[in-house]
Structure formats: C-alpha cells, structure tokens
Amino acid sequence: NAGVTQTPKFRVLKTGQSMTLLCAQDMNHEYMYWYRQDPGMGLRLIHYSVGEGTTAKGEVPDGYNVSRLKKQNFLLGLESAAPSQTSVYFCASSYSREQQPQHFGDGTRLSIL
Amino acid sequence: GNSVTQMEGPVTLSEEAFLTINCTYTATGYPSLFWYVQYPGEGLQLLLKATKADDKGSNKGFEATYRKETTSFHLEKGSVQVSDSAVYFCALMRSQGNLIFGKGTKLSVKP
Numbered sequence: 001n002a003g004v005t006q007t008p009k010f011r012v013l014k015t016g017q018s019m020t021l022l023c024a025q026d027m028n029h030e031y032m033y034w035y036r037q038d039p040g041m042g043l044r045l046i047h048y049s050v051g052e053g054t055t056a057k058g059e060v061p062d063g064y065n066v067s068r069l070k071k072q073n074f075l076l077g078l079e080s081a082a083p084s085q086t087s088v089y090f091c092a093s094s095y096s097r098e099q100q101p102q103h104f105g106d107g108t109r110l111s112i113l
Numbered sequence: 114g115n116s117v118t119q120m121e122g123p124v125t126l127s128e129e130a131f132l133t134i135n136c137t138y139t140a141t142g143y144p145s146l147f148w149y150v151q152y153p154g155e156g157l158q159l160l161l162k163a164t165k166a167d168d169k170g171s172n173k174g175f176e177a178t179y180r181k182e183t184t185s186f187h188l189e190k191g192s193v194q195v196s197d198s199a200v201y202f203c204a205l206m207r208s209q210g211n212l213i214f215g216k217g218t219k220l221s222v223k224p
Contacts, residue, residue: 004156031210040217041216042202042216043157043212043214044214048209050209056209090156094210101147101158102212104157104158105156106155107156
C-alpha cells in the first residue's frame with residue numbers, strides 16, 4: 001500500500017551536474033504530475049503525463065525533462081542543475097482527469113550549490 | 114488565466130479558536146475547488162473539495178462552501194486544535210486535470 005513513492009528524499013548537487021528524480025505509483029493511475037514548491041510560491045506544475053508514453057509542459061518546464069516509459073513511473077531530469085532549481089519537488093498521480101484527489105508523494109528536497 | 118489567491122500567513126490562534134482562511138479564485142467557467150493540508154515534512158493531503166457552485170466540502174471539522182457569486186472558497190473550522198498546525202493550500206483544477214495552487218497559509222495553534 002505504498003501509494004506514491006519518490007526517490008531520493010534528499011540530494012545536494014553542484015551547479016552543472018545532472019540527476020534524475022524517480023516517482024513510482026502502484027495505483028495504476030493514468031495521470032502523473034511533477035510540481036516544485038518554493039517558499040511563498042505554493043506548488044507550481046513542471047510537467048505532467050496523461051498516460052504511458054505521453055508528457056506535456058506545465059507552468060515552469062524550462063530546465064527540466066521528463067519521461068513516462070512505464071505507466072507506474074514518471075522521471076524528472078535535470079540535465080545541468082542551476083541554483084534556481086533548489087526546491088522541494090513533489091510528484092502526484094490520479095486515475096483520471098476528473099478523479100481527485102491527486103495522491104502526493106512525500107517530496108524530494110534538492111539543493112543546488 | 115486561472116489563479117488562486119489566499120490570505121497570507123502566518124496565522125496564529127489559541128486552541129479552540131475559530132479559524133477562517135480566505136481563498137478567492139479567477140477561472141473560466143466553474144472549476145472544481147480544493148483545500149489541501151501539508152504537515153511538517155510531509156506531502157500534501159486532500160482536506161476537502163467541492164465540484165460545483167453552492168457545494169459544501171467538509172472533513173475533520175473543516176468546511177468550505179463554493180461561492181460562485183464571490184468566486185470564493187473560504188476554509189473554516191469552529192474550534193482548532195494544536196494538531197491542526199500545518200500549511201493550508203487552496204487550489205482549483207484546470208481542464209487538463211492539473212491543479213493551480215495558492216501560495217499557502219501557515220497555521221500555528223498554541224495550547
């Protein structure tokens with residue numbers, strides 16, 4: 001009964017390094033989302049997917065790429081990390097567009113030095 | 114475009130006090146509206162929702178009514194507890210299914 005699992009929970013990177021954040025859900029959900037949370041900004045959508053093999057841009061997609069090769073996984077990549085990408089990243093999933101709530105993971109705290 | 118505005122915090126209350134957190138929205142049509150809660154170190158959890166005008170969402174003593182006349186969805190609780198201390202987010206759902214969040218309101222309840 002894991003729900004939405006994010007890996008890793010914490011990470012520190014140097015500017016210019018790359019990394020991938022993994023989101024896995026075991027609820028057979030079609031829709032998956034990546035948000036970032038910054039102080040005083042609420043959550044903002046980075047990218048989302050409406051099914052296996054699909055991705056779409058959200059509000060703040062620049063500097064990120066995503067892939068949805070398997071229905072249960074949604075990967076968020078930073079090709080060349082920048083200090084402005086220091087944030088807490090949340091993954092979410094839902095069965096359909098109409099069905100809420102979105103199930104959220106516990107977050108990944110990422111610091112870029 | 115779509116947006117959500119909620120009252121700035123932090124809000125500090127004594128236990129058993131009445132809580133109101135204001136939320137107004139701008140959107141095309143009548144989107145579904147939500148309140149989420151985030152406890153320290155955790156992800157967001159759905160607190161309550163309303164999918165059409167005049168609907169009242171409720172959960173754990175919290176209530177919010179979808180008011181299309183005032184484009185508002187204010188969160189209320191009659192008697193807060195220390196365990197209600199958290200950050201509360203108002204949100205609306207876009208046509209693509211993703212959520213637009215307000216900036217969050219931090220609530221601290223003192224014993």
